[in-house]
Amino acid sequence: xxxxxxxxxxxxxxxxxxxxxxxxxxxxxxxxxxxxxxxxxxxxxxxxxxxxxxxxxxxxxxxxxxxxxxxxxxxxxxxxxxxxxxxxxxxxxxxxxxxxxxxxxxxxxxxxxxxxxxxxxxxxxxxxxxxxxxxxxxxxxxxxxxxxxxxxxxxxxxxxxxxxxxxxxxxxxxxxxxxxxxxxxxxxxxxxxxxxxxxxxxxxxxxxxxxxxxxxxxxxxxxxxxxxxxxxxxxxxxxxxxxxxxxxxxxxxxxxxxxxxxxxxxxxxxxxxxxxxxxxxxxxxxxxxxxxxxxxxxxxxxxxxxxxxxx
Numbered sequence: 001x002x003x004x005x006x007x008x009x010x011x012x013x014x015x016x017x018x019x020x021x022x023x024x025x026x027x028x029x030x031x032x033x034x035x036x037x038x039x040x041x042x043x044x045x046x047x048x049x050x051x052x053x054x055x056x057x058x059x060x061x062x063x064x065x066x067x068x069x070x071x072x073x074x075x076x077x078x079x080x081x082x083x084x085x086x087x088x089x090x091x092x093x094x095x096x097x098x099x100x101x102x103x104x105x106x107x108x109x110x111x112x113x114x115x116x117x118x119x120x121x122x123x124x125x126x127x128x129x130x131x132x133x134x135x136x137x138x139x140x141x142x143x144x145x146x147x148x149x150x151x152x153x154x155x156x157x158x159x160x161x162x163x164x165x166x167x168x169x170x171x172x173x174x175x176x177x178x179x180x181x182x183x184x185x186x187x188x189x190x191x192x193x194x195x196x197x198x199x200x201x202x203x204x205x206x207x208x209x210x211x212x213x214x215x216x217x218x219x220x221x222x223x224x225x226x227x228x229x230x231x232x233x234x235x236x237x238x239x240x241x242x243x244x245x246x247x248x249x250x251x252x253x254x255x256x257x258x259x260x261x262x263x264x265x266x267x268x269x270x271x272x273x274x275x276x277x278x279x280x281x282x283x284x285x286x287x288x289x290x291x292x293x294x295x296x297x298x299x300x301x302x303x304x305x306x307x308x309x310x311x
Contacts, residue, residue: 101283
């Protein structure tokens with residue numbers, strides 16, 4: 001890339017470098033993706049800020065977040081990227097969404113909702129890239145480098161939009177082999193005699209996910225993990241009774257839902273996104289794809305996918 005001296009009008013090259021930093025939230029990651037060194041990226045961002053007479057980035061936990069001027073500069077940089085795509089390709093290529101959308105979501109949502117939604121979107125827009133960070137936490141107040149956050153429970157955020165995506169149910173499950181060996185509980189009292197497979201209590205950051213400790217505090221912990229896929233596989237392996245999302249547990253014929261009338265905890269998936277990000281075509285398209293995927297899977301999310309009777 002060729003660079004203009006600092007203090008001149010913004011250059012397309014500088015805007016594209018800034019776009020990489022805006023998408024990743026980190027200078028080092030952006031430098032690696034561009035084939036530059038960290039010092040060059042830092043110097044070009046400083047030159048761009050001098051040309052625009054304002055700060056584009058503000059330090060946040062784990063990286064950098066955009067200022068108001070930064071969001072306007074990002075929109076301009078997206079335009080430069082689109083123009084470069086048009087020059088390098090055909091007119092049909094220019095209609096394609098491109099670039100990177102970065103989102104965070106829980107493990108289950110990422111696998112069963114986000115992944116198929118992204119795949120369907122990329123069949124129409126193969127140049128679009130989506131990065132998913134899997135994490136179960138409250139919505140961030142400083143969402144450095146993230147375009148979209150998916151969280152459980154209604155978020156309390158500032159300078160961002162909260163969008164209700166839909167609901168899902170959790171229930172108590174055990175493997176058929178486990179029930180054959182330990183008996184099938186038919187009451188809550190009998191259920192409390194079995195060990196629980198669930199989140200690590202001391203590391204749980206989402207209050208809405210604390211239902212087992214509220215509903216059946218007598219259950220002793222067996223296998224605990226911060227990853228819901230460990231809950232599912234641990235329950236299938238016979239580690240105990242798992243409190244699992246129905247849309248994940250019902251994928252497995254060897255799991256039986258227990259006491260569904262007593263345990264059908266309903267939680268909500270919320271999306272957090274800045275208004276400025278929603279105006280970006282790629283982000284808006286992914287938001288629409290996620291909402292469509294939630295709607296098409298509404299029954300499975302609520303646990304209406306199959307019977308859970310013991311054979």
